[in-house]
Amino acid sequence: MSFDWGTAAEMALVLMAWSLLYRDNVFYRVAENLTIGWFMAMSLVIGLDLLRTRVYNPLFIEGRWLSPLIIVTILGLFYLLRLYRETRWLARWPISLMAGVASAVAVKGVIYAQIIRLVTMKSWAVGGLETINNIIIAVFTFTGLCYFIFTKEHRGVLGYLAGFGRYALMICFGWTAGTYLMSLISMSVGHMQTLMQVPGIYVSAVAMIILIIGIIYDIKVKPKI
Amino acid sequence: MSFRKWISERINQDRTIFLIYLLLIAIPMLRPIGLPLPIEEPTRKAYELLEKVPKGGVIVLVSDEGFPSWAELGPGEIAVYRHAFRKVRQDGCKVIMLTCYEIAGMILGERALSYVDLTGLKYGEDWVQLGYIPGYEAVLAAMMTDLKSIAPVDKFGTPTKDIPMLKNINSIDDYDFLYACTYTAMDVYIRQWGEKALAKGVPIVINMLSGTVPLAMPYYRAGTLTAYLNSVVAGAGYELLIGQPGMGAALMDAQSTAHILAIALIIFVQGLFILRLMGGRR
Amino acid sequence: MIPAGKKFELILFLVLLGLLYVAIELSRRGIKVPKIRELAALQAIPEVVGRAAELNRPVHISTGIGGLSDEWAPMTIAGMAILRNVVEYCGKLGVPVKYFCIRAHMLPAMQDLVRSGYVKGGRPEIYSEDMVEFIGDGQQRALMAAMMGYITREKPAANILLGATFYETYISLGCGAVQGCLQIAGTPRLYYQGILVALADYPLIGQELYAAAAKVTGNPPDLGSIAGQDYNTVVCLILIVISTILATIGSALWNMLLKW
Amino acid sequence: MLSLRRREICILLYIIPAAIILINHFTGELSAATSEVLLWASTLATFAILLGVINLFQHHITILARRRREWPYSTILLASFIVTFAFNYIYPTGYDFVINRLLASLQMALLAYVGFYSYTLFFRASGTKNPYVLILLISILLGLFYNLPMRDVIWTGWGPLGKWVNDVPNTGGMNALVIGVGIGTIALFIRTILGYEESYLGG
Numbered sequence: 001m002s003f004d005w006g007t008a009a010e011m012a013l014v015l016m017a018w019s020l021l022y023r024d025n026v027f028y029r030v031a032e033n034l035t036i037g038w039f040m041a042m043s044l045v046i047g048l049d050l051l052r053t054r055v056y057n058p059l060f061i062e063g064r065w066l067s068p069l070i071i072v073t074i075l076g077l078f079y080l081l082r083l084y085r086e087t088r089w090l091a092r093w094p095i096s097l098m099a100g101v102a103s104a105v106a107v108k109g110v111i112y113a114q115i116i117r118l119v120t121m122k123s124w125a126v127g128g129l130e131t132i133n134n135i136i137i138a139v140f141t142f143t144g145l146c147y148f149i150f151t152k153e154h155r156g157v158l159g160y161l162a163g164f165g166r167y168a169l170m171i172c173f174g175w176t177a178g179t180y181l182m183s184l185i186s187m188s189v190g191h192m193q194t195l196m197q198v199p200g201i202y203v204s205a206v207a208m209i210i211l212i213i214g215i216i217y218d219i220k221v222k223p224k225i
Numbered sequence: 226m227s228f229r230k231w232i233s234e235r236i237n238q239d240r241t242i243f244l245i246y247l248l249l250i251a252i253p254m255l256r257p258i259g260l261p262l263p264i265e266e267p268t269r270k271a272y273e274l275l276e277k278v279p280k281g282g283v284i285v286l287v288s289d290e291g292f293p294s295w296a297e298l299g300p301g302e303i304a305v306y307r308h309a310f311r312k313v314r315q316d317g318c319k320v321i322m323l324t325c326y327e328i329a330g331m332i333l334g335e336r337a338l339s340y341v342d343l344t345g346l347k348y349g350e351d352w353v354q355l356g357y358i359p360g361y362e363a364v365l366a367a368m369m370t371d372l373k374s375i376a377p378v379d380k381f382g383t384p385t386k387d388i389p390m391l392k393n394i395n396s397i398d399d400y401d402f403l404y405a406c407t408y409t410a411m412d413v414y415i416r417q418w419g420e421k422a423l424a425k426g427v428p429i430v431i432n433m434l435s436g437t438v439p440l441a442m443p444y445y446r447a448g449t450l451t452a453y454l455n456s457v458v459a460g461a462g463y464e465l466l467i468g469q470p471g472m473g474a475a476l477m478d479a480q481s482t483a484h485i486l487a488i489a490l491i492i493f494v495q496g497l498f499i500l501r502l503m504g505g506r507r
Numbered sequence: 508m509i510p511a512g513k514k515f516e517l518i519l520f521l522v523l524l525g526l527l528y529v530a531i532e533l534s535r536r537g538i539k540v541p542k543i544r545e546l547a548a549l550q551a552i553p554e555v556v557g558r559a560a561e562l563n564r565p566v567h568i569s570t571g572i573g574g575l576s577d578e579w580a581p582m583t584i585a586g587m588a589i590l591r592n593v594v595e596y597c598g599k600l601g602v603p604v605k606y607f608c609i610r611a612h613m614l615p616a617m618q619d620l621v622r623s624g625y626v627k628g629g630r631p632e633i634y635s636e637d638m639v640e641f642i643g644d645g646q647q648r649a650l651m652a653a654m655m656g657y658i659t660r661e662k663p664a665a666n667i668l669l670g671a672t673f674y675e676t677y678i679s680l681g682c683g684a685v686q687g688c689l690q691i692a693g694t695p696r697l698y699y700q701g702i703l704v705a706l707a708d709y710p711l712i713g714q715e716l717y718a719a720a721a722k723v724t725g726n727p728p729d730l731g732s733i734a735g736q737d738y739n740t741v742v743c744l745i746l747i748v749i750s751t752i753l754a755t756i757g758s759a760l761w762n763m764l765l766k767w
Numbered sequence: 768m769l770s771l772r773r774r775e776i777c778i779l780l781y782i783i784p785a786a787i788i789l790i791n792h793f794t795g796e797l798s799a800a801t802s803e804v805l806l807w808a809s810t811l812a813t814f815a816i817l818l819g820v821i822n823l824f825q826h827h828i829t830i831l832a833r834r835r836r837e838w839p840y841s842t843i844l845l846a847s848f849i850v851t852f853a854f855n856y857i858y859p860t861g862y863d864f865v866i867n868r869l870l871a872s873l874q875m876a877l878l879a880y881v882g883f884y885s886y887t888l889f890f891r892a893s894g895t896k897n898p899y900v901l902i903l904l905i906s907i908l909l910g911l912f913y914n915l916p917m918r919d920v921i922w923t924g925w926g927p928l929g930k931w932v933n934d935v936p937n938t939g940g941m942n943a944l945v946i947g948v949g950i951g952t953i954a955l956f957i958r959t960i961l962g963y964e965e966s967y968l969g970g
Contacts, residue, residue: 037847109416140939178910190296220909
């Protein structure tokens, strides 16, 4: 088994990260700060690379000074002025522009994909299981939406519809919570895979031994947790 | 002292469950049991859609997963990359890779690419990596109409105007397959691609966390989302479909056993709770 | 001028915008200020804080990791509006509050929210500087670790989580449920609706957070916006009925409308 | 100078790109302007990345300068930042190793512990709620069994039953939620145009 330093370093870091499961300790804090530092370095490297290809090259090498790029660069520099209290208000211009683009792009997508397509219901006269499915979906969508009416008290017909809508949403949320838990399980199981291959197996063995000792310690010695 | 009191006092529940969890996962990973694996209908549909991409078609692979979700989305991502590059080799398709949510997506996209053997394929003619383009939804909207304007250069700095492959590829009219791998909500991709892709008949396939699959059902039923991969279960299924079992298949047994423990615990805890309620004590 | 398939979309968009604009203007000018229905979570605030006073335990409040100047700002603002009401009750009953802040620019805003809550509640002497604790900028794991530690150590009587919350929803509500706190939680983010309903005693589902914030602040434009959203919901309900009827009688009118 | 600070400029900077994009969406014209505006947003996002890094750098430098409580951790953070950043230009293979191997596996491990913690948390937490949540419990169990890879071993009915719940009742409820969120997005859009959303524009 070739013992290369890369895997050893990786395993050491993973063990430092998982030491939190035992309790918060120095190793965990070091691992956390290392990862923030590396993430910052990666962001800076890629940020500067993007800046070079999108702003520096066109401006200084291709000399496109009169193009709208010069306005964007100035707005970008305003954005960096958010760091200082006096010039903080200048940064609101680029933020407003970005917010304008983000909202418009979102809204233009919402009308078709999230409203028109979802409001289109299917026929109730197809026959067999398909009809029942279409009926259930139409009723659940209708009553679910009635539940989201806020400026009218849920009494009378609306109260009945919204009450049923709450049950419809409850089934939907229960199902989402169930699949969410499965997502958590497969996330943690997936990470186990790295610890079950050759170099990581020792780390897991050590972890298991510590756990067993911990449990025995709880039973024998410590009366009350 | 009653057994129930002894359990709750002397045993630290977290550690015990954690130990059982570790054992249940370790056993199948060291000695695979080979439990049967159901392949879902959307996974099969995603496979057929990629298989049906015409000769010389353009496949767009957007990798927006994050580090924590690599364990879940990795198997599916690697299987789709292997299948896409097999199409490049057989049918001369073109592959465009890009990332628009966060930098981690680009790194994990490269990691998935490292599982594919690229011998005999030429960068710039068979596949292009556009790297990380900041802007998330603005990039997804812009790539539908004018790809070269939002991505002036590729990851290595060569201008997209000069890349031979991208000469006549610039908008939705030139794409034949849209794939995204995301660990946040998938409605952003459907909002930006849905309308135009549906009009052109271009399929949209999204590899998503199993926690977000229920959120995608309205789009799947409305037809804007053509097919989806339900995280690692679908990843393992897709690996079987392309005949190259790998990371996903190995995880399946461990998934099952860890899952059984979860279901057993939830029934045990809820059962206790309901019994206590029947007994009148809240 | 307008290509095929876009006319109906444009008309619907203008109708939705128009209804919203009319509702907001009517409410702003005071002609028709809408009243929002009773929301279980808002009615529960006095009971939750009262229980905290009886048990003489603190209340843990949080707005998640959303900031005030990114796309999650509206959710955070709505969460803060409700928390202002909660802190006021805490001031009246003399209950200490704890908030972990992980956005540097939110620190001053939260400090004066908590301080003014206690002043308005009539017990300014209870307010202390460490009620709003700053734990590093934008570090979700730091917030999760801090919440886990605080809830398991201090065992607060109530755990209130409102705003743009991400993975810490699960951690905070899970710890709170284990420690037996009464929990009010609300976020419009779709991903965590299941967890809210499963683990919180008084969940605010989907858009209810905005409605609750508008009800608490009573600010006419917000109330008008909620009323406008209700008119849009009614428009969608009508469209659902129409599309169902058209589909059932088998007429292709609906598809023609979409392709018009 | 004061007039430059007014809100209307921010709202104008919000409305002009929004109008360009929406007009292009509905009429198809102004496509060149739309591409330009989207490129602007993408370029400004690049500056946002730099701001994040500088902000964090400043924060830790002040901790170091004032010898606050956790200054040793800040030195580790800044050291790893500077070394890795320098590696990119003097020793690229080292940079790739640190980012692709160390950072990736460390980030996965750091969030894996959350997976473990949530594993145990869900059971103990879900056992304390009122019985009204019985519907919730049944659909949670169904969700778990449907996603179980070896479900056919226990009962072959889980697949079709789970698929039906996923495709029909869940879709109905989720339709209502997604339409609600869609309407909320449009409401936020118009409130910002009318100037009632101060903070959204960085206020």
